[in-house]
Amino acid sequence: MNRPLAFGVRKKCKEGMASMYEPMTENYRSLLATCRAELRLLGYAKGTAKLCGAGEMLRWLEERGLLDLAEVGKDDMAAYLAYLTTRPSATGGALSLYTVTGYLFSCKLLFDYAERHGLRGGSPLLGLELPTPPASTRKAVSRAVINKLYQAAAEDVRTTVLLHLLYGCGLRRMEVVDLNVGDVDHQNGLLYVRSGKGKKRRVIPLAARVAAGLKNYQKRERWRWVSGANSGALLLNDRGGRMLGNVISRRLAAVVKRAKVKEIITPHVLRHSVATHLITKGMDLERVRDFLGHDHLETTQIYTHVNAGDT
Template sequence: MEDYITRFKSYLHQSGYSVGTQRMLPGCVRDFLAYAGCKAVIKVTPQIIGLFYEWLHVRPLKRKGGALSGMMIRHYVYALKVFFSWLEESGELLYNPMSGLRLGKVERGNREALSVAVVKELFSGARSVRERVMLHLFYSCGLRRSEAEQLNVRDVQVRHRLLYVRSGKGASRRVIPLTGKVAAELGVYLEQYRKASGVEQRAFMLNRVGKRMSGESYSRLLKALVKRESAWTGISPHYLRHSIATHLLQGGMPLEYVRDFLGHRHLEATQLYAKVAPGQLALL
């Protein structure tokens, strides 16, 4: 079975999946294959996957007490979907055991989108150009953390008010239009911070030592900003992305447009943000 894992890792890398996804999905598949005990993937049936799914809900954590979170269980399901789709597309399976398989819905957390007022307060509380730009990348542009990490200077076209995502999830690409205000603030960062630093780096966002901002660095920068505003806790880059998606839908933007803005492949993923109360669009 390790041969499958090795080739699956290679497929994820060649397809442009993020580094984190390349690490996580093979581990989930390895756990499934160990549970299934099948010597050949052709023997995997929908029934085996269903039993594995039920087992995930009661499986104890390896390093501490408790069970898997709903998010982690969804990661396992996603890993199996990608894995078996790859085997089917490569001709190793005539039938995808995930096709038509209905698994019970995993409860999601009660996290709601930030209100427009809270988002505006976050922007007001930013003390540096870097903090405001960071908020714009995740909220105003709706980037994933991995997309912000891989963003280069050439991807931000201030004059044309466009931001190019060249390495989105699943190797997808998209173009994000910028409002005049957002383009102006990204331009200020380029002029006053990037050029003034004198650092020759392709990366758009740099850390304090002039290196490309990592995903962890983005999270720490946001955490420091949020910590100063004691009214909120637990706000992550993805939380900001979730919020702008919700606000766009509340503002009347068609679901298909929001899907393209976020870089989702399927409307079902975007519809998760559609179950919100009416509100207004934040024009930041």
């Protein structure tokens, strides 16, 4: 009997709002665990390696008696795709195209893993007409908006440091989460990203304003949140632990609200903005690429076409 998926076993993903449905059979649970471990070793982002969409797919397959991934065919995946387009989201509406394509990408990673390890041949997603979300545009905000954010954060030292890291250093959100105290070299004015996207390391020169802000925080302010359980993280939450991605996003949203700016600003928008501003100031693309940690110059060249208004 096919029970509604809502009654399946599930665990909350630690990052983001999505729920991750955990399969109940040992076969699928083991498959998911080993695939996650390999993706982490390959340097996939933590959110991607959680395989939330693949976990839900496996639970959906179990509900329909398909307990071996080798038995799953194209028709089964077409049915799963139809299910995703009708399944309600956590807020009650339909899943967005971005969410659906993200789930399917997660499933693709699982099928690719199974093929690499001889657990099945080929992916049942091949040949399906998959939804394509509208092409995203790189968004950036002007320097005037950035200044308003800094002004609104002036009385909040941790939020100011957050702006220094996301905008002043162009870090990704998870790169901020992973920073430790020892990653800031005050003597030489450098910040070390030990394991960025794809496990890449890079060294970022600190602008004078950023260097001064980080030094002030570490030398005079950070002690306020240090606890016995502190792990050495650079940014600490109110309990003295590492400040995680959801808290970073909430703090940024709060300062955007205080600044009374109309633009939608996320951590990645700040990264886009500093890249755009550096290019418009005349910095070589190669240097901007190294600053951002891009693999290919073509990725960095996108920012030459971004319009940030009065940059």
